Amino acid sequence: MKNSLMFMYHRLVRHFGPLHWWPADSPFEVVIGAFLTQNTAWRNVEQAIAALKQHIPLTPAALCALPKETLEALIRPAGFFRQKAQRLQLFAQVLQERYQGDLDAMLSGPLPRVRQELLAFKGIGPETADSILLYAAQRPSFVVDAYTRRLLQRYGLLRGIENHEEIRALFMDHLPHQAALFNEFHALVVEQCKTFCRKRPLCESCPLQSRCAARL
DNA sequence: TTCCCGGTCC
DNA sequence: GGACCCGGAA
Structure with missing residues (x-):
């Protein structure tokens, strides 16, 4: 094998x-892309991220502060935009509250434990969890x-x-x-x-x- | 105009 | 298994 x-x-x-890989300017942008690319062609995700970037800096705080309807409209090209907007904001919110927006802090620690924590989020299944671990945190998952x-x-x-x-x-x-x-x-x-x-x-x-x- | 593609949740 | 959704190809 x-x-x-x-x-x-x-x-x-x-x-x-x-x-x-992964084409992104920051680890948090990788996270956003990982959510948006679920069941979606990457070309559509690029459009969504470009639109989002024009309105806010891609940080957890800015994402939390954005009205849900605005976020939905901006990421519309990526498809499933209502559930993706809701799940992205929920993730950003928890990241803020538990880790003060520090993604590295969330993703450090024993790999199996961090992976389980990611999988507990609504909207993060195995592929998204491993994409975040590998491409946002360079962890071997x-x-x-x-x-x-x-x-x-x-x-x-x-x-x-x-x-x-x-x-x-x-x-x-x-x-x-x-x-x-x-x-x-x-x-x-x-x-x-x-x-x-x-x-x-x-x-x-x-x-x-x-x-x-x-x-x- | 319909059809296809792709993760996650319920 | 069905719902969520788009853009682009057929």
């Missing part, structure tokens, strides 16, 4: 080169999303019945816990799935073709 994952990683690095499942399944590393935590464990149990590695690996998986391993796959020029089960 370790060898399969590392082979895949190196092939993807060779094809896509180093990616620069592997991010699994729909792309990851599809790629691994087609490649032949899953039977198809594994749940989210089991897929995450595949990476966590077989790779060194290095934030830089996890960061790049997830970014490469996303790029790979947008380019080749799409819903309707383009196997012809895929960098993983030679060892992919779907292609054999």
Whole structure:
């Protein structure tokens, strides 16, 4: 398993080169992006964040102070804007009250404990929690999303019945816990799935073709 | 104009 | 399983 994952990683690095994730100016902007990108194409999230940035500095305090209706209107392009606005503000509020707005303080401490705390928020599921941990705090928590499942399944590393935590464990149990590695690996998986391993796959020029089960 | 895509909560 | 929602492709 370790060898399969590392082979895949190196092939993807060779094809896509180093990616620069996560595109954001601050850790708190990563958090906002992590909420907004749920079930949403990144291009729409960019619009929403750009609009938001024009109105307020992207800080927990400013987000709390913004009227809910205004926030909803600004992040509208990201979809699910009512629930995302409400959940983002709730998160910002708790961050203010418990940690005086200090994201680093919230995200430091033993990884499993911090992860559990994140998962307790309404609007933070496993993918969002791990995105925040990895990309806002450089903590080695592997991010699994729909792309990851599809790629691994087609490649032949899953039977198809594994749940989210089991897929995450595949990476966590077989790779060194290095934030830089996890960061790049997830970014490469996303790029790979947008380019080749799409819903309707383009196997012809895929960098993983030679060892992919779907292609054999 | 309909259809598709993507996380989380209930 | 259904609800939440957009932009863009078909």
